[in-house]
Structure formats: structure tokens, C-alpha cells
Amino acid sequence: MSRLIVVSNRVGPIGDAARAGGLAVALVEALKSSGGIWFGWTGDVIEEADTRLKLESAGPLTLATIDLSADDFDAYYNGFANRSLWPLFHFRTGLVQYDRDNFAGYSRVNAAFAKALLPLVQQDDLIWVHDYHFLLFAEELRKLGCTRPIGHFLHIPFPPRELLTTLPNHEELVKALFAFDILGFQTEHDRDRFFDYVRMEVGGSILGDKARCFNRTVTARAFPIGIDAGTFANFASTDDGQKQFASMRDMLRGRRQIIGVDRLDYTKGLPERFNAFERMLEDHEEHRGEVSLLQVAPPSRTDVSEYQDLRLELEGMAGHINGRFAEFNWTPIRYLNRSFARQALAGLYRASHVGLVTPLRDGMNLVAKEYVAAQDPEDPGVLVLSRFAGAAKQLTDAVIVNPYDVQGMADAMNVALTMPLDERKDRYTKLMKVISEEDIGHWRTSYLEALSSVEHAGVTGGSLHGDQNGAVA
């Protein structure tokens, strides 16, 4: 059996530590049984560039990580990844800042990380690269002579062609994607937007799930990421989960709670959500003093100014809403800028009557799936979910909302709060079926089957992708 090498910017932590970010959560779940190498950034920033590997064993898994220099951290992570690609891929062209020096830093880090990984690659390895931080990674590895199968999975949305082409070097990036053997997307919509770009912008052709362009062929498919549903459901009964559940229900004293759990990110639609909660309280006097919103929002990418601005905006909004509606014994919004370990989160989800997941755009959103998995099957809460989260393509039995429609979201909260038990159970059962069937194991296995079949079809190695006439296997 092949050994697996996973490459991602964010690596670990392994264990029960709080982790605000779905990629690390999902990869820990996906890798803990199979083992292999998990390669990426240490999370540390040092003054001078130093690509020495730090190796750490975690059961069958080896973590191989590298520090980033302060300059690379600014140009690659804060710069091109999080000021250019992140807003662009979430359809927010107004927030995109493009800077050639940042792109140079991004290319430099992709090349340096590829060079550092190469000595670890063995004859039978499969290489699985993750997310928008490493779009150039396969091209760099191929330049160094690597012929192993290399796959990519994009955790965030793929943007429409009209938006992608606003990035000055869009073609260079997409061409680099053709050095991978498999491209994985969260949804069919994301994959189809990639195909649209290939067809309409660079004159490529599409046949089935294969795109042909730049004299190369790549297979592109949707692999919606999942959670470890069973383990997550059991979290609610761990010590930490039960402790959080009991203290939350105790604190609520029979009142009800809506919960939101999101990194403090402008893609998550938090101001719109706070507005909608305020509207719901305006419209429904009966919920005042009775329903509160618990918003867990760990700070994220704190060097980027849009994230700093958002934090200030939300503090102002929470203060305004609380000032307007609070009673001496009831606070409408409890807004926490901290992270929780997932066992504890499971208890908080279970103690909450509504899960509010309303991003303006999101690759998948694991919180939506976790909220459902943590519910008591005999008395489940209701998931209110944005139509613009990748999860909405699978979780069609949630109460689906448009996060730009404040009144619609306020109405949906009321629907969720007043939903009869039979309907809650019915929706929960249908949602759990999807979440359990299309879980993290299914995601991992289906992706890796596709990646290993590339090798058996004899099309690996970067230069053997299809023939020169545009035909595909």
C-alpha cells in the first residue's frame, strides 16, 4: 500500500487542543488512523529564512514542519494567500489587494517547501496537497523531477471566471494546477466554475471529469469534506462535553439559545447575523428575555486589517444590541473571542436550540455538520444554514437562508425556535443520514482512490498528462 504525504499550510495540533479552522480538524481526523507524513508550516515565524525540517512523531503519523521567515509570512500568508486569494475565491473582489512582491513571496514559499519535501518522498508515495496556499506546489515538485501522483484539494470555493480574471496572474495559477493529477473541489458548482474558466478563458476542452489544456490533462471532481460523525456525536457525552452542556443548560434556566461558531472572518456573515438577531427581537416580543445568541468567534489572521476592522465592528454591534434589549437577568448576545476544544463545543452545540451558520460564502463549513451531529436525537435543535455554504448542497433538510436577507434570516430564526418536535426529529434524521454516510472517512477514501488510480492508469509525472492532440483517457 502507498504511503501518504499530506501537504498543507496549517499542520496539527494532534490531540484534543482547540483548533479554529476546519482544514486542520479534518486532516487530523483523516490521518490519525492511516498515518504517513503531514508536511507544512510550524505556525512559527522567525526573523531569517530557515527551511530546516522539524520532525515529530505522533503515533503512525510524522509531522514534518518548517518555520516561515517574517518576510515570507507577510508576503505569502498575510499577503497573497489572505489578501488576494482568500477574498477573491470568496467572491469579494472589492477586498482583494494584489501586489507583485506578495506573489513573489508566495511563489518563493511554494518552491522552498517543495524543495524541502522532496528528500522525504519515496518510491510508492501519494502526495496530497491542500488549499489555496499551495496552488504552485505540484509545478514546483515536477520541476525538481518528482513523478509521483500529486493531488490537490481546494477547501474554499472556486470563483467565477469573471472574478478570477481580475487577478493579474490568473492564467499562471490555473496553468500550475494542471501539474496536479487530480483536483478536488468541495462541490460540483466549484468544479464547474473551474471547467468554465478552462473552456472560456484559456481555450481548453472538457471531457467528462477531465480538463485538457496547456498540453496537459487533469481530472477534476467534487469530494465534499465531512466530519467524523460518530466520534463527534459521542463528544457530547465526554466529561468536557457534559460539563459544558450541564453548565450551559443550568445558566439558561429553561431559556433558549441560538449558537454561532465561526472564525472571526468577513466571509462568515457575522454583522448580517447580528442584524438579523436584532430584527428577530424587534419582531418577536415573546423571544425577548427568553432567547439569547451565543457567538463563539476566535480571532483569525489578526495581522490583516479587514479582520481587525471586523472585530471592532462586531464589538460595537454586540454592545448596541445588548444596550438596547438587555434585562438585568438576560443578555441578548454573548460574544466570545476565544476558541474551545471540540469536546466542549459539542456540549455547547447540544445545549443550543438553534445552530446558526450563515456565511456569505464558504467552501464547506464543518460547524454546520458538527452542530447536527451533537444533537440529542430525542430532542434535536434546528440548523439554520446559508445557501452559500458548500454544506447547503448536502444538508438540504436544514432551514436554508440567504444571508444577505436580514428579514429572511430573522424569520428563519423564529421558524426554527417554534418548530414542532416531529419536524425537528424528521429533519435531524435526514441530515444525520447524509452526515454519517458522507463522513470524513468517505472523503478521504474516495479522494485517495481517485489519486491512486491515476498511477494505475499510467498518467503520472507531470509530463505524461494525456497526448499532444488533446485526447484524454
Ligand SMILES: O=P(O)(O)OC[C@H]1O[C@H](O[C@H]2O[C@H](CO)[C@@H](O)[C@H](O)[C@H]2O)[C@H](O)[C@@H](O)[C@@H]1O
Ligand atoms: O489556517 P487559518 O488561516 O487559521 O484558517 C483556518 C482554515 O480556514 C479555511 O478552512 C476551510 O476548510 C474547511 C474544511 O474543508 C471548510 O469547511 C471551510 O469552508 C474552509 O473555509 C481554510 O481553507 C484553511 O486552509 C484554513 O486552515
Ligand SMILES: O=c1ccn([C@@H]2O[C@H](COP(=O)(O)OP(=O)(O)O)[C@@H](O)[C@H]2O)c(=O)[nH]1
Ligand atoms: O472554538 C473553536 C471554534 C472552531 N473550532 C473548529 O474549527 C472548525 C471550523 O471549520 P469550518 O469548516 O466551519 O470553518 P473554517 O474556520 O475552516 O473556515 C470546526 O471543526 C470547529 O469545530 C474549534 O475547534 N474550536
